[in-house]
Amino acid sequence: MKTKEREALIDALKARFEQHMHRHSGMAWAEVLARLQASPAGLQSLHEMETTGGEPDVVSLAPDGGGVVVFCDCAAESPLGRRSVCYDREGLDSRKEHKPENNAIDMAAAMGITLLTEAQYRELQKLGEFDTKTSSWVLTPPDIRTLGGALFCDRRYGSVFTYHNGAQSYYASRGFRGSLAV
Numbered sequence: 001m002k003t004k005e006r007e008a009l010i011d012a013l014k015a016r017f018e019q020h021m022h023r024h025s026g027m028a029w030a031e032v033l034a035r036l037q038a039s040p041a042g043l044q045s046l047h048e049m050e051t052t053g054g055e056p057d058v059v060s061l062a063p064d065g066g067g068v069v070v071f072c073d074c075a076a077e078s079p080l081g082r083r084s085v086c087y088d089r090e091g092l093d094s095r096k097e098h099k100p101e102n103n104a105i106d107m108a109a110a111m112g113i114t115l116l117t118e119a120q121y122r123e124l125q126k127l128g129e130f131d132t133k134t135s136s137w138v139l140t141p142p143d144i145r146t147l148g149g150a151l152f153c154d155r156r157y158g159s160v161f162t163y164h165n166g167a168q169s170y171y172a173s174r175g176f177r178g179s180l181a182v
Contacts, residue, residue: 001040001047009047010036016057016074023074023127024058032058035069035182042182045112049073049178052081052111056180059127071180072116072124078134078175082107085175087137087150091167104137104176113178115139118162120179121153125160130177132156135163137176 001009010033017029036043049056054073073079086092088105108115116124117139124130135154144151150167152174153160 001044005047006043009043009050012050013046013056016055020057020074020127024060027058027069031067032069035067039182041112042180045180046071046182048111049079049113049180053079054082054178055079059124059179068181071182072120073177073179074124074128074130076128076130076132078131078136078173078177080175083134083175084170084172085137086170087140087165087167088145091150091169094168100170108176108178111178113180116177116179118151118153121177122160124177125155129155134173134175135171137174138162140167 013036014029017024017032046056049071053075055075056071057074058069059072060070082104084100085107086095086100086103088103092099092103104115115138116136121136121138131154135152137150137152140150144164145167148166149164151162151164153162
């Protein structure tokens, strides 16, 4: 990443951090900045999250301590640059026609992030109202995926819902949210 891109990303992350202090109360920007400066790979992943519309923000310190800062996509709706994708490569390969360009699992891996679990998605919803018009794939347990299914979540009627679809399905309003520990 070029110096100007890096500086612009850090400025955007700092502005978002300061604007949404309720997402990370008790944390200081200096602590986050130190972690970012020590992690070029983390900055690159955050750049990918930002450029695909994720609006990443700090949501916590990792539960095990160690000063690891956890970022999550905090865009109001599922990131625009990550919609219209199947759940995984197997789902994509099983489509006979009208294949989307990509799948959520491979995109997340290429970005260096992981899909939110259902539990993480529900925790994110405690910080605001997300996916009121869209939905997001979440990491699907192997026993469900083995049977051909995949899970997604959204927020409707003031509640968070978890649903299922075939992993090969995709919709213009469904994408995925990711997290990154730095």
